[in-house]
């Protein structure tokens with residue numbers, strides 16, 4: 001057999017595109033500076049006779065299709081409920097047996113911490129294998145002690161050889177496996193070093209094969225690295241069953257776990273955790289956390305209610321419109337779409353008559369959430385108008401509604417769920433689209449006054465009236 005030749009290629013760490021030359025910008029996904037060097041084995045050129053053997057015989061196959069109706073689903077049995085409710089919800093009701101779950105996130109965000117806590121929860125019922133390629137077993141032991149994780153049923157191994165680890169899984173058949181992290185894993189038969197695209201992809205595929213054949217769920221940690229020096233979770237997203245991202249500002253104590261892909265559940269759900277001295281704690285009441293420390297009686301702040309999956313979360317929108325010294329006013333938005341802010345400013349100017357020319361406008365969503373929903377248009381407009389007029393909005397008022405280009409307030413989905421949340425947290429008034437209001441019965445919301453508005457001007461008048 002001819003020997004395989006090694007060749008150097010360049011692989012985009014964002015999307016996996018390959019190129020024989022180094023490129024500053026990936027031609028496929030357009031990302032800059034993400035092409036990393038990789039060594040792959042060039043497949044040996046088949047000899048003239050060898051190529052023929054690959055041609056199939058017509059009409060022959062070994063595949064056996066199954067009738068859809070004959071395939072059994074024992075859904076209830078095939079999920080492990082972890083006991084960490086925030087995680088269960090994001091996973092779609094627990095860990096599916098045989099699934100491979102990727103947890104991506106920046107280094108230091110808490111991936112190892114949440115997985116060790118998960119191991120602790122599951123270890124009461126199943127044996128757990130924790131594979132670490134980053135830390136020593138002693139370090140994990142110290143962390144486990146700090147987190148108060150039960151240690152009876154958890155085995156540790158510090159290694160990075162994928163085939164050895166797969167062998168160990170096949171031999172010991174644990175009930176749950178954690179691989180921390182994929183960037184430290186290595187298939188010895190592939191020439192490139194660990195962390196390269198080909199290593200990451202191949203290692204993931206091998207773990208996937210073991211997970212499927214033995215029905216063992218495997219969690220894989222994948223570091224997100226902004227400078228693209230190592231292959232990130234993006235290159236393995238299509239291989240695994242579920243992709244979760246662990247996000248959060250490292251300066252803020254809470255973290256958000258978000259499903260980006262889930263073959264066994266919805267991708268809308270988020271889980272919220274608080275990073276404490278004793279590991280991650282679940283946040284049962286996210287609205288309260290988001291609204292903590294809110295300033296009272298100052299202009300330019302308004303409360304919005306966003307749907308994070310099936311859960312409503314109240315969040316504070318802040319705006320500041322100050323006189324500009326520069327020839328072109330400065331506008332920035334953090335946690336809110338920049339172009340959408342421009343659009344809303346144009347609507348406020350043209351349809352409601354508020355003049356923002358010659359003013360810098362800053363919009364900020366407090367607490368690090370990103371508000372992408374149209375239901376947040378109205379609170380953003382009201383916060384900007386409130387800042388311009390220096391008119392504080394009553395702190396117990398929430399605003400919900402989409403703003404159209406005609407300055408009209410349009411209806412939003414799940415209004416009732418949002419209002420229930422506002423009522424629960426103790427809000428006394430809600431500015432909502434009049435269209436939506438017709439479908440709701442006012443008496444259902446005891447203590448919460450519903451103010452229906454059809455136009456932006458009416459909504460601004462409503463906050464003036466509340467003074």
Ligand code: TYD
Nearest residue numbers: 107108109110111112113275276277278279
């Ligand atoms: P870690 O899980 O090691 O991050 P990752 O695996 O994503 O790289 O988390 C590290 C950070 O979490 C570190 O900055 C310290 C903090 N931390 C706590 O605040 N409390 C704790 O109980 C633990 C274990 C970690």
Ligand code: MG
Nearest residue numbers: 111112134180
């Ligand atoms: Mg870690």
